Amino acid sequence: DAGVTQSPTHLIKTRGQQVTLRCSPKSGHDTVSWYQQALGQGPQFIFQYYEEEERQRGNFPDRFSGHQFPNYSSELNVNALLLGDSALYLCASSPTGFTEAFFGQGTRLTVV
Amino acid sequence: TQLLEQSPQFLSIQEGENLTVYCNSSSVFSSLQWYRQEPGEGPVLLVTVVTGGEVKKLKRLTFQFGDARKDSSLHITAAQPGDTGLYLCAGTYNNNDMRFGAGTRLTVKP
Numbered sequence: 001d002a003g004v005t006q007s008p009t010h011l012i013k014t015r016g017q018q019v020t021l022r023c024s025p026k027s028g029h030d031t032v033s034w035y036q037q038a039l040g041q042g043p044q045f046i047f048q049y050y051e052e053e054e055r056q057r058g059n060f061p062d063r064f065s066g067h068q069f070p071n072y073s074s075e076l077n078v079n080a081l082l083l084g085d086s087a088l089y090l091c092a093s094s095p096t097g098f099t100e101a102f103f104g105q106g107t108r109l110t111v112v
Numbered sequence: 113t114q115l116l117e118q119s120p121q122f123l124s125i126q127e128g129e130n131l132t133v134y135c136n137s138s139s140v141f142s143s144l145q146w147y148r149q150e151p152g153e154g155p156v157l158l159v160t161v162v163t164g165g166e167v168k169k170l171k172r173l174t175f176q177f178g179d180a181r182k183d184s185s186l187h188i189t190a191a192q193p194g195d196t197g198l199y200l201c202a203g204t205y206n207n208n209d210m211r212f213g214a215g216t217r218l219t220v221k222p
Contacts, residue, residue, distance in 0.1 A: 101210055
């Protein structure tokens with residue numbers, strides 16, 4: 001049983017560009033959450049998708065958007081990248097009724 | 113902004129010592145999770161606690177959930193170098209909104 005998988009593992013982008021990160025949830029999980037983790041910090045909640053809709057959102061600007069597909073996989077899009085967007089982006093999946101979440105290995109985004 | 117406060121932020125101890133790390137919030141959680149994270153990897157779930165006053169043991173790790181479900185502690189007995197890592201607590205609100213603390217970075221020296 002594959003766990004949560006994220007792609008790509010590493011990415012370097014230039015300031016002002018756009019980026020798309022991808023996540024496949026653990027089998028049987030229908031809820032996907034995205035987190036941003038800056039160096040030395042705990043993960044910060046970006047948003048959560050359930051039934052292809054954004055259900056919860058953290059304190060992130062509209063430059064951060066997402067999508068969930070019918071197979072429950074998800075994408076995180078970030079427009080107009082800033083240097084401060086450099087971080088580890090984590091995807092977590094959980095089953096309906098959510099009591100705990102399982103994480104992927106993350107995507108390390110570097111904005112130069 | 114972290115809604116959960118973890119302490120201490122850093123902890124460096126010798127192999128064989130015991131330690132306790134804490135997670136506190138002013139909010140009531142529906143559940144609380146503890147994760148361990150290695151550099152460059154995603155957090156790995158250690159335990160979920162749901163009931164106020166609940167105590168769970170995982171080998172040398174003991175997790176306790178406060179009676180009011182606003183705080184938790186993780187106690188490690190006879191720490192080993194393999195316990196080194198970032199320990200994160202995460203509180204779940206309304207069964208679908210999970211927020212993390214900043215973590216406790218533990219180093220166990222051989």
